[in-house]
Amino acid sequence: MGLRGYAMAAGFVAVSTTIGHLMAPRWGTSAVDLVFLPAVIAAAVFAGMGPALLAAVASALAYNYYFTAPFHTFVIHHPADVVTVVVLFLVALVTSQLAASIRSEAQLAERHAERNATIAGFARQLLSSAREPEIAAIAVTELSRLFECNAILLVNRPEPRMIAASSPGLALNPSDIAIAALVAATAEPAGRGISRGTAIEWQFYPIIAADQTIAVAGLARDDGMPAVVHDKRSLLTNLLDQAALAFERARLESEARDFTALRERDQVRSSLLSSIGSDLDPAVAAIAHSVDSLRRSGRSDKEVVAEIGAQAVRLKRYLANLADLSPVDSTGPIEAGGLSIDLFRRSVTRNGEEVHLTPKEFAVLAELAKHPGRVLSHAHLLRTAWGPAQEKQSEYLRVAIRNLRNKLEASPGQPKLILNEPAVGYRLKI
Numbered sequence: 001m002g003l004r005g006y007a008m009a010a011g012f013v014a015v016s017t018t019i020g021h022l023m024a025p026r027w028g029t030s031a032v033d034l035v036f037l038p039a040v041i042a043a044a045v046f047a048g049m050g051p052a053l054l055a056a057v058a059s060a061l062a063y064n065y066y067f068t069a070p071f072h073t074f075v076i077h078h079p080a081d082v083v084t085v086v087v088l089f090l091v092a093l094v095t096s097q098l099a100a101s102i103r104s105e106a107q108l109a110e111r112h113a114e115r116n117a118t119i120a121g122f123a124r125q126l127l128s129s130a131r132e133p134e135i136a137a138i139a140v141t142e143l144s145r146l147f148e149c150n151a152i153l154l155v156n157r158p159e160p161r162m163i164a165a166s167s168p169g170l171a172l173n174p175s176d177i178a179i180a181a182l183v184a185a186t187a188e189p190a191g192r193g194i195s196r197g198t199a200i201e202w203q204f205y206p207i208i209a210a211d212q213t214i215a216v217a218g219l220a221r222d223d224g225m226p227a228v229v230h231d232k233r234s235l236l237t238n239l240l241d242q243a244a245l246a247f248e249r250a251r252l253e254s255e256a257r258d259f260t261a262l263r264e265r266d267q268v269r270s271s272l273l274s275s276i277g278s279d280l281d282p283a284v285a286a287i288a289h290s291v292d293s294l295r296r297s298g299r300s301d302k303e304v305v306a307e308i309g310a311q312a313v314r315l316k317r318y319l320a321n322l323a324d325l326s327p328v329d330s331t332g333p334i335e336a337g338g339l340s341i342d343l344f345r346r347s348v349t350r351n352g353e354e355v356h357l358t359p360k361e362f363a364v365l366a367e368l369a370k371h372p373g374r375v376l377s378h379a380h381l382l383r384t385a386w387g388p389a390q391e392k393q394s395e396y397l398r399v400a401i402r403n404l405r406n407k408l409e410a411s412p413g414q415p416k417l418i419l420n421e422p423a424v425g426y427r428l429k430i
Helices: 002-026 032-047 048-066 079-129 131-149 175-188 228-297 302-322 359-370 376-384 394-408
Strands: 149-157 158-164 201-209 212-220 334-335 338-340 347-350 419-421 425-428
Touching: 002 032, 002 048, 002 149, 032 079, 048 149, 048 359, 079 131, 079 228, 131 149, 131 158, 131 212, 131 228, 149 175, 149 376, 149 419, 158 175, 175 201, 175 212, 175 425, 228 302, 228 359, 228 394, 338 359, 359 376, 359 394, 376 425, 394 419
Parallel strands: none
Antiparallel strands: 149 158, 149 212, 201 212, 334 338, 338 347, 419 425
């Protein structure tokens, strides 16, 4: 409150002095000292500790100056008056401290209530969305509003990439991206007002879920000042924790949707492959039998009969290869070199210990496990894990394979489980 609080305290003492002047001619000065206590309490309640101390000192001096003999001096002749002034000062001092303490506790409780309301409102906003882009957009909008600054959100896949911004046109320079990558790697905040030696405008904070940095939030002000001061970082940390929970919820829901789609796709594939044996095999066998009959009769063109026979044999071989692509039973775990891959429960264990994989890493491993020993092309794995639009993004697959080897292989540099067939694809060795 500043000077206004001290002026308020002086005004309360002045009012008490006026009341004392009205009381003294009728009832004497013995009870006037009690009139100053409400002024001290009011100063403590409305203005705080400093103004309350000023009110305590001013009350003692005013009582001494106006209501103890000799009047209008700060000299005291009677010992009883000395005791009165001292007791008045001590009582006023203790009262001011108690009242100021109560006021501080009330202000602290009010701030906590405001912070809890802010966090609850932020969480409610995030609950309205179930997909990562929507959650990121809501998060940057709310962070920008609460801290009155620009806000962005980045993910580290495989390098820092902006997925949401509070306003269009926000961009990061190479130094900003380098600091964001450092925050993602160390899970420690950095930037303007946080780390020494950083000349960037942004503050970057990690968003952590399951002991892993899943995203990085960036905040910056247009005037160059730090976006989040020290006493606001606790609130920001709580808000980012809520964002992490929302991202984790979205990830689990996405995995559930992918798992449902995968099972439905496998069911359709199994149905199609089973229909090959019941529908196409007899037709191909009938063609082959007719070719043999024509060949024995000797009345048909030998070259035409030979070509039809060759094509029938080739078609039969293709059907046999398609039947071999039927996925393994997804209800039981697949064992491979110390690994246990449970496609039904979407879990992977290595030597009995569970291994955490990202959704894309698991999708690649699951597709390899469904066709053990068979080489699957780069395009096939990319189409399965990332979708048809990403069939040519071979870098995505290389990053996923590298991460799988680091997590699953005893010696990632000399893989024995996930083997590479140069210029073709990968296979899982059982």
